[in-house]
Each structure stands twice: as C-alpha cells, then as structure tokens.
Amino acid sequence: xxxxxxxSLDDIISNLNDLQEGWTARASTPDDIDxxxxxxxxxxxxxxxxxxxxxxxRLQQMGEVPPERKEIxxxxxxxxxxxxxxxxxxFKIEPISIKRAVEIAVSSxxxxxxxxxxxxxxxxxxxxLVGTPIVEFVPIWKVKGFHECYYIxxxxxxxxxxxxxxxxxxxxxxxxxxxxxxxxxxxxxxxxDRLQKLxxxxxxxxxxxxxxxxxxxxxxxxxxxxxxxGAGRPITLDDExxxxxxxxxxxxxxxxxxxxxxxxxxxxxxLSKEALLAKFRERVMRMPEHFKQILSNKxxxxxxxxxxVPLIRVPMQTGLVPREAVVNGTTxxxxxxxxxxxxx
Numbered sequence: 001x002x003x004x005x006x007x008s009l010d011d012i013i014s015n016l017n018d019l020q021e022g023w024t025a026r027a028s029t030p031d032d033i034d035x036x037x038x039x040x041x042x043x044x045x046x047x048x049x050x051x052x053x054x055x056x057x058r059l060q061q062m063g064e065v066p067p068e069r070k071e072i073x074x075x076x077x078x079x080x081x082x083x084x085x086x087x088x089x090x091f092k093i094e095p096i097s098i099k100r101a102v103e104i105a106v107s108s109x110x111x112x113x114x115x116x117x118x119x120x121x122x123x124x125x126x127x128x129l130v131g132t133p134i135v136e137f138v139p140i141w142k143v144k145g146f147h148e149c150y151y152i153x154x155x156x157x158x159x160x161x162x163x164x165x166x167x168x169x170x171x172x173x174x175x176x177x178x179x180x181x182x183x184x185x186x187x188x189x190x191x192x193d194r195l196q197k198l199x200x201x202x203x204x205x206x207x208x209x210x211x212x213x214x215x216x217x218x219x220x221x222x223x224x225x226x227x228x229x230g231a232g233r234p235i236t237l238d239d240e241x242x243x244x245x246x247x248x249x250x251x252x253x254x255x256x257x258x259x260x261x262x263x264x265x266x267x268x269x270x271l272s273k274e275a276l277l278a279k280f281r282e283r284v285m286r287m288p289e290h291f292k293q294i295l296s297n298k299x300x301x302x303x304x305x306x307x308x309v310p311l312i313r314v315p316m317q318t319g320l321v322p323r324e325a326v327v328n329g330t331t332x333x334x335x336x337x338x339x340x341x342x343x344x
Contacts, residue, residue, distance in 0.1 A: 080145055080281065080299030083274045088304040094247040095310035095329030098133050098261040105314035105325035108334045130322060131315035135259045135329065137308035138343045139230035139269045140243065141276050145301040147284045148221040151291040157211040168209055175209040215292070224284035228276065229342045230269030239342070243309045246330045257308065267343070269306070277301070311335060311343070 079085040095101070106129070161168060161177070168175040227235040235243075251257065257264055281299065310329030315322065326335040 075294065076297050076299070078298040078300040080147075080277065080284075080301045083277050086273070086277065086301045086304050088273065088306055090251050090306045090308070091244075091248050092137060092251050092257055092308040093244055093310055093330050094249060095135055095259060095312060096246075096327075096332045098135075098259070098312070100332060101133060101312040101327045101329065102129055102314055104327050104332060104334060105312075105316060108325055128317055129314065130317040133262045133315070134265055134313040135262045136265045136267060136311045136313060137257055138267045138311055140235060140240065140307050140309060141226075141228045141230065141269065141271065142240065142303070142305040142307060143227075143276060143280050143301060144223075144225045144303040145280065145284060145299065146221060146223045147286065147300075148219060148296075148298040149287060150217065150219050150295040151288055152293045152295065153216050153218055153288070153291045155214045155216045157214060158208050159211060160206060160208045163207065165207060170211075175211075177207050177209050179205045180208060217295075218288070218291075220286060220288050222284055222286045224280065226276070226280045226283055228271060228279070230267065230271055231343055232271040232275075233342050235342060243328075243330055244307055248307070251308075259310075262312070266308070273304075 165177070168177065225237075227237065227240045229235055249256075254266055257266055280301070285299065312327040312329045314325045314327060316325060317323070326340065327333070328335045328339060
C-alpha cells in the first residue's frame with residue numbers, strides 16, 4: 001500500500017502539469033492574441049513598456065507572436081537622445097558694481113610696500129583708470145539627468161532542499177540533486193577537509209539542484225550631473241557654486257545682459273549643446289554587461305542651464321605702462337589663473 005504522502009505529492013505534480021498544459025494551450029491559440037484589445041501604453045512609461053515587451057518575449061518563445069509585435073517599441077525613450085527635444089534655460093549672474101570692481105582692480109595693482117612707501121613720502125599713486133571697464137559674460141553649461149535600461153537576461157538558480165530529500169520533480173522533469181560541503185565559519189576550510197578525512201561524523205553536506213534557462217526582467221539605472229565651461233573644460237561642483245553663488249536671473253535675449261557704466265561683451269560657447277549632451281550620455285549611461293534583449297532605453301535630461309558668469313576687465317595704467325586687471329564679477333575678488341584658464 002502506497003504512502004498517503006506519496007499520493008499527495010503525485011497529485012500536486014499532476015495539478016502543476018495540468019496547469020502548465022492549460023497555459024500552453026491558451027498561449028498557442030491565435031484567437032487569444034487580439035490586437036484590438038492591445039492597449040498601447042504611453043511612450044514615456046518605461047515600466048509599462050518593459051513589462052509589455054517581456055510578455056511579448058515570453059509569447060515569442062512559445063512561437064505565437066504576430067510579426068509586428070516582434071519589434072521592440074520604445075527602445076529609445078526620453079528627451080536625451082535628441083538635442084532639439086531638450087529645452088535649455090539661460091541665466092545670468094548679476095555682477096558687482098562697476099565702481100567696486102574698479103576699486104578692487106586699482107588696489108590690486110599696488111603692493112603693500114609701494115603703498116607704504118608712497119604714503120611715507122607723501123606721493124600720490126600713479127595707478128589710474130584709462131578706459132571704460134568691460135563686463136564679459138562667459139557661459140558655463142550645467143546638465144542633469146538619468147538613464148534607465150530595462151532588459152532580459154538568462155540566469156540560473158540554486159535551490160537548496162532538506163537533508164531528507166532524495167528526489168525532486170518540477171514541471172514534469174526530474175531534477176538532479178547535488179551535494180555541497182558546508183564549512184564551519186570558525187574552522188578554516190583546509191583544516192576542516194583534513195578533519196573530515198579522519199572522522200566521518202564531521203561530514204556536513206547540503207543538497208541542492210539547479211534551475212537553468214531562467215529569464216529575468218532587470219533594470220539598470222544611474223543619475224549624473226555634468227558642469228562644463230563654454231570652452232569645454234570640466235568644472236567642479238565647488239567651482240560652479242562659487243561662480244553662481246551671487247544673484248542669478250533668468251534672461252531671454254542679449255538685451256538683458258546690459259550693465260550700466262560698462263561695455264558688455266558676450267562670449268559664445270565653443271562647446272555646442274549637441275556636443276555637451278553627447279558628453280553627458282557618455283557619463284550617465286551604464287549599460288548592462290550581459291543581457292539577452294534590451295527592452296527599453298530611457299535617457300532623460302531633467303535640467304539644462306546655460307549660465308553667464310561676469311568677468312570685469314578694468315583697463316589701467318601705472319606710469320606709462322598700460323595693463324588690465326580682471327575681477328571676478330561674482331565674488332568681487334581678483335580673478336586668478338585657475339579661473340581664467342577655465343574660459344580660455
């Protein structure tokens with residue numbers, strides 16, 4: 001007489017097989033795939049697209065997918081693939097007053113020793129302004145965004161079973177059991193192996209089987225921020241914060257860049273918008289190393305700014321020698337070589 005537990009196991013396996021056959025029969029019936037009932041999700045809904053394509057891929061494996069469904073829709077979604085779809089916002093940093101910039105420039109032209117010597121001798125400084133200051137607006141680019149990739153990959157699973165299990169059947173197939181030695185965390189593996197050879201009671205093995213040809217729907221995503229000068233040189237976040245820490249104002253045309261008491265020059269960015277977004281794609285995109293099929297590839301630019309930073313050029317003359325001092329119009333400090341090199 002057979003064991004009731006064996007009959008119960010046979011019933012479970014039989015029910016699973018019947019369920020599998022039912023799904024296979026329904027999936028292989030062309031009438032079940034009704035294009036009229038297929039609701040197309042929004043193009044920007046990467047999750048919906050990924051799930052839909054995953055189901056389509058599963059049907060394709062069963063061999064009953066209409067030809068038009070085999071094409072991966074929404075492979076590239078988001079605005080980051082086309083520079084024309086990315087709207088940029090233009091800002092300017094309000095410069096410090098021209099009077100203050102001239103004072104800084106004239107003062108920086110005199111060393112402490114010169115000022116002390118002139119003061120003791122009662123002589124006047126020979127440094128003077130010899131022209132109209134120029135406010136040069138130089139651009140920096142700032143772009144933020146993210147990349148999401150939904151894809152299918154092959155995988156396998158290791159399934160541990162109880163010590164008393166001697167056979168496993170799943171989906172109508174018998175699974176081979178394998179043994180795995182379990183080593184103590186407190187005893188080094190080399191010592192444990194030697195002890196097991198000497199004493200059988202130290203043997204400690206677990207049983208498992210492997211499920212292969214599994215399909216996984218996975219997502220890989222990343223975020224990034226890129227800041228570059230108009231000349232194409234990278235700018236750190238600290239430098240960008242310093243350059244844009246003063247009053248900012250959104251502008252819409254060059255008339256918004258006029259400054260009272262100074263001439264204005266606007267430097268055009270040598271790094272184009274298209275080139276900037278290409279560099280951003282290189283930074284933000286992290287494609288999976290192993291995959292069977294890419295379902296959706298979303299690249300979204302959430303922020304694109306062109307910010308004009310003021311450099312105030314003050315023409316001066318010391319005696320008969322003309323020179324120019326450059327003042328950082330944001331911080332009110334004399335521009336150093338590091339700042340000037342960013343925009344050369």
